[in-house]
Amino acid sequence: MTDPVSRTMLLLDIEKYSDRDDVEQAYLRRVLYDIADRALERAGIDETRRLRADRGDSVMELIDANASVTALLRALLTEVPSQLHGYNRLASRSAQIRLRGVVATGYVAVDTHGGWVGSDLNHACRLLDAPLLRAALRERTDGFALCVSEGVHTGIVRHDHHGIPADDFHPVTVTSKNGPLRAWLHGPVPHGTQNHGDTGAGEAPVPTTSGDVPAPGPRTREAPAPPTPGAHAQPAPAAGGVVFNLGGSPRIGGSLVGGDQHGVSGGQVTGDVHLGGTTGEES
Incomplete structure (x- = not known):
């Protein structure tokens, strides 16, 4: 196995692929490859800077870490919806194609059989298969739902580059066998989903000081008891008096x-x- 190296990961998956017959699946695979190739070319990433793995209804690309992730995101947000629109408006109902996508970064190694190994890649695959992303695609009119990892959002998206509006991405948390995964979804969060977004009203607030318990407020002194009838009123003693x-x-x-x-x-x-x-x- 090779040493793990830093890579940008692009994953694209066809919705309801298994519902099609063999002829339709073969055709949709060619369309998927064509869409991926055009988006990567638009981002300036040619075949010498990426490695492709075929997963049947999905395609995964390991991209050179020196390639521009900003250009890749910009191409995905413009080129993919445009291609899907041009294709689907002429395709039959059974040949319509809709895609889920994930962009992540991390370390990946290649084993002696050409397989890809890495926990960062596993996390990207689980984001791609998350029910939340599937639900988001069902509500998309342009046929494309994109999710990016926390690292991609921190390094690229939150800086609001041209063509990548930061306000269009929303924080989500998806469940997986390894626990919750934090990510950012492009477009509205689907209705009826749970465990997404920032800290909700039902969760404990994050302490704003170094301790878990709030600092005590100023101490108050109890009011003196009123004098008993017939007794001489006396002034309250000063502290220690x-x-x-x-x-x-x-x-x-x-x-x-x-x-x-x-x-x-x-x-x-x-x-x-x-x-x-x-x-x-x-x-």
Whole structure:
């Protein structure tokens, strides 16, 4: 097996291919090859810069990593729909052709039997077979549904190049045997599909700080209890201050301290000292 090398991957698949008879399938395969060749030529990618694998109802192209992905996407979004329109308007009902497409990037190796090996390629194939992409094609009037990988979107699509409007691509997440796959769908997301788009209302929000728990707000002090009838109103003590109740014992902050108290500097406080709170001995 060769060492894995970076490649751009283009996958195209015919909708409802297995519903056709042998003669129609053979004809549709030729049409598929012709559409792929014209789109790649329009992007400036000749046969010396790509390797093709035939998968019956689909075709896969391994493209030189130095070839322009921007030009490839621009050609796919213009050339493929144009060719499909020109062909389908003259074809019989049984010979109509509609295509799903995927563009991805990653590392691929070629084994001794000419097979292609690579997890990035596996992900691209699963995007091509995803029910969401199939549903999207059913709603397309131009007969073409295109999905690009997260890497292609990050490197190319989101920069809004000429002929590749970034706003026309929408985030989707498709399920696979290896877990969810993030991708970007060109055109509207099909109705009734699930697990697509950004974080929904039912999902936990992403923390905006370094911790998982929000920072605590400012601490509030409870309002003092109203004075009992007949008692003398007293000002609320400042934090750490001392309040002497008329006819009662002094209070300092929090808990009760019983007995005579001798200060460090030689002073003395006689009687019970309350450090906040109340006791049953209060009058």
